[in-house]
Amino acid sequence: xxxxxxxxxxxxxxxxxxxxxxxxxxxxxxxxxxxxxxxxxxxxxxxxxxxxxxxxxxxxxxxxxxxxxxxxxxxxxxxxxxxxxxxxxxxxxxxxxxxxxxxxxxxxxxxxxxxxxxxxxxxxxxxxxxxxxxxxxxxxxxxxxxxxxxxxxxxxxxxxxxxxxxxxxxxxxxxxxxxxxxxxxxxxxxxxxxxxxxxxxxxxxxxxxxxxxxxxxxxxxxxxxxxxxxxxxxxxxxxxxxxxxxxxxxxxxxxxxxxxxxxxxxxxxxxxxxxxxxxxxxxxxxxxxxxxxxxxxxxxxxxxxxxxxxxxxxxxxxxxxxxxxxxxxxxxxxxxxxxxxx
Amino acid sequence: xxxxxxxxxxxxxxxxxxxxxxxxxxxxxxxxxxxxxxxxxxxxxxxxxxxxxxxxxxxxxxxxxxxxxxxxxxxxxxxxxxxxxxxxxxxxxxxxxxxxxxxxxxxxxxxxxxxxxxxxxxxxxxxxxxxxxxxxxxxxxxxxxxxxxxxxxxxxxxxxxxxxxxxxxxxxxxxxxxxxxxxxxxxxxxxxxxxxxxxxxxxxxxxxxxxxxxxxxxxxxxxxxxxxxxxxxxxxxxxxxxxxxxxxxxxxxxxxxxxxxxxxxxxxxxxxxxxxxxxxxxxxxxxxxxxxxxxxxxxxxxx
Numbered sequence: 001x002x003x004x005x006x007x008x009x010x011x012x013x014x015x016x017x018x019x020x021x022x023x024x025x026x027x028x029x030x031x032x033x034x035x036x037x038x039x040x041x042x043x044x045x046x047x048x049x050x051x052x053x054x055x056x057x058x059x060x061x062x063x064x065x066x067x068x069x070x071x072x073x074x075x076x077x078x079x080x081x082x083x084x085x086x087x088x089x090x091x092x093x094x095x096x097x098x099x100x101x102x103x104x105x106x107x108x109x110x111x112x113x114x115x116x117x118x119x120x121x122x123x124x125x126x127x128x129x130x131x132x133x134x135x136x137x138x139x140x141x142x143x144x145x146x147x148x149x150x151x152x153x154x155x156x157x158x159x160x161x162x163x164x165x166x167x168x169x170x171x172x173x174x175x176x177x178x179x180x181x182x183x184x185x186x187x188x189x190x191x192x193x194x195x196x197x198x199x200x201x202x203x204x205x206x207x208x209x210x211x212x213x214x215x216x217x218x219x220x221x222x223x224x225x226x227x228x229x230x231x232x233x234x235x236x237x238x239x240x241x242x243x244x245x246x247x248x249x250x251x252x253x254x255x256x257x258x259x260x261x262x263x264x265x266x267x268x269x270x271x272x273x274x275x276x277x278x279x280x281x282x283x284x285x286x287x288x289x290x291x292x293x294x295x296x297x298x299x300x301x302x303x304x305x306x307x308x309x310x311x312x313x314x315x316x317x318x319x320x321x322x323x324x325x326x327x328x329x330x331x332x333x334x335x336x337x338x339x340x341x342x
Numbered sequence: 343x344x345x346x347x348x349x350x351x352x353x354x355x356x357x358x359x360x361x362x363x364x365x366x367x368x369x370x371x372x373x374x375x376x377x378x379x380x381x382x383x384x385x386x387x388x389x390x391x392x393x394x395x396x397x398x399x400x401x402x403x404x405x406x407x408x409x410x411x412x413x414x415x416x417x418x419x420x421x422x423x424x425x426x427x428x429x430x431x432x433x434x435x436x437x438x439x440x441x442x443x444x445x446x447x448x449x450x451x452x453x454x455x456x457x458x459x460x461x462x463x464x465x466x467x468x469x470x471x472x473x474x475x476x477x478x479x480x481x482x483x484x485x486x487x488x489x490x491x492x493x494x495x496x497x498x499x500x501x502x503x504x505x506x507x508x509x510x511x512x513x514x515x516x517x518x519x520x521x522x523x524x525x526x527x528x529x530x531x532x533x534x535x536x537x538x539x540x541x542x543x544x545x546x547x548x549x550x551x552x553x554x555x556x557x558x559x560x561x562x563x564x565x566x567x568x569x570x571x572x573x574x575x576x577x578x579x580x581x582x583x584x585x586x587x588x589x590x591x592x593x594x595x596x597x598x599x600x601x602x603x604x605x606x607x608x609x610x611x612x613x614x615x616x617x618x619x620x621x622x623x624x625x626x627x628x629x630x631x632x633x634x635x636x637x638x639x640x641x642x643x644x645x
Contacts, residue, residue, distance in 0.1 A: 181368050322482075323478070323482075
């Protein structure tokens with residue numbers, strides 16, 4: 001804005017001369033106090049749309065080739081996982097007699113396993129399970145972490161102390177061990193209490209375990225943002241107008257921390273997928289007949305020397321998913337929250 | 343300093359206590375007793391439960407467990423008869439510990455020079471290559487790396503033995519798979535750490551005093567640049583430890599990690615609990631040491 005005015009002052013000769021040639025003069029220049037001319041008014045009108053936060057971030061993101069490429073891979077993987085199975089002539093469970101243990105060929109591009117199941121469609125469904133676990137876990141973490149972090153950061157005092165102690169304890173506990181213990185006990189508990197669950201007790205207990213462990217980093221992040229933002233003037237203004245704490249958190253604080261929140265949630269997806277495939281590889285994750293990528297790789301391990309392709313394709317997809325989400329997250333962080341850049 | 347150490351120590355003890363309690367009660371959620379699979383009549387079952395104190399109410403069992411644990415007794419294995427958990431841990435852990443120590447050492451020995459190199463040659467082809475390898479090394483889970491190594495190097499090229507830890511060359515593949523991602527993290531942390539301090543005034547001062555580039559690097563820049571690496575040592579120990587679960591499974595190494603997985607598959611509940619507590623204790627101790635180290639290296643950090 002200030003640049004616009006000075007240009008205008010140059011046009012309006014007397015102002016600039018009056019101001020700059022006699023800086024010490026106490027005499028008021030009458031033309032300074034004159035009502036604005038039409039020309040001056042015009043200069044105040046915005047010449048172009050100001051870029052919003054999101055447009056700015058979009059522009060930054062589009063410049064990042066690696067992140068764009070990763071986003072392309074993610075879109076492709078999503079199509080592969082959610083549309084792919086409908087285009088395949090085989091189903092996840094279908095056992096094609098007479099074509100067991102086929103090397104990748106025209107009919108079965110990824111080959112078949114020892115029961116004659118098409119590996120391509122099994123990998124597609126496995127990718128779907130992995131993606132779903134990643135996204136659901138990230139949403140759970142988003143909801144719990146943001147709520148806890150916002151409340152503890154905004155109110156401070158004993159709530160904050162309590163939350164931070166709990167976070168510290170969860171943080172110093174080895175997460176995989178706790179997830180394994182939670183997974184075993186919850187799975188057995190769920191199996192005996194609700195015998196016919198639709199999504200599978202193993203996957204459900206993974207959700208619970210992740211939710212209990214991983215909200216901590218999100219809560220810390222949001223709390224840090226809240227501590228910085230709650231001192232701003234606009235919060236004071238909102239308070240002065242009688243806004244409730246809930247309204248201030250929802251309308252003023254969280255929207256300003258949205259970049260950090262999205263980025264943190266985004267990084268949760270690959271880490272959840274990583275942990276799930278790790279658990280499945282140990283035989284703890286999705287159980288038969290559902291097969292995630294980790295459990296596919298796990299079953300392939302015993303026949304690795306003769307049927308390496310059974311390991312190759314699921315492993316490739318796990319690596320591809322984690323790689324693309326990591327790079328996409330990096331790109332998002334640079335775009336949405338340039339200050340967080342390492 | 344003393345106050346800080348004792349505070350951290352107390353909170354480590356509290357954390358361990360919470361882990362023990364949570365593990366105990368979670369294991370109790372698991373339906374069925376340890377002796378259900380033995381085809382015995384109700385009388386014998388009751389007698390066995392009584393013999394092992396499993397007929398008492400849960401809080402009494404919990405009290406007993408804590409009491410025994412303080413004396414170093416974690417109970418008996420349900421699957422491997424005649425062995426206590428402590429005996430099994432002491433038999434199996436040295437194998438895992440040796441492998442883990444080698445992995446951590448090699449991560450530091452390779453990671454630190456490579457990180458310095460990448461920082462000093464930044465934006466050159468060397469830096470690019472190192473960073474691409476690092477990105478891949480972080481994205482690839484260790485079990486995928488070890489399975490590929492096993493197939494390509496072990497089974498296809500037959501360069502290295504694939505099973506067990508009998509000879510020194512047996513260690514190469516498992517240690518490589520275990521240390522790849524920590525190495526990559528160290529390189530990245532150190533590189534960005536050095537680049538961060540590079541522009542600082544005290545380095546300019548050191549250079550203008552006429553110090554050699556080596557002295558500037560190791561006496562001045564490293565002190566600040568190494569701090570993120572120190573912080574990472576705690577999570578790294580955790581990563582190597584949990585990574586060893588699958589690596590030992592893939593390479594059939596008779597360590598504690600493999601035994602832990604086997605006991606999960608065999609639902610050997612006391613063993614699962616004992617190992618979890620043992621691993622948790624190690625990791626909490628590692629975090630404690632890192633915290634103290636951190637404070638020693640950087641005296642500006644006050645608690």
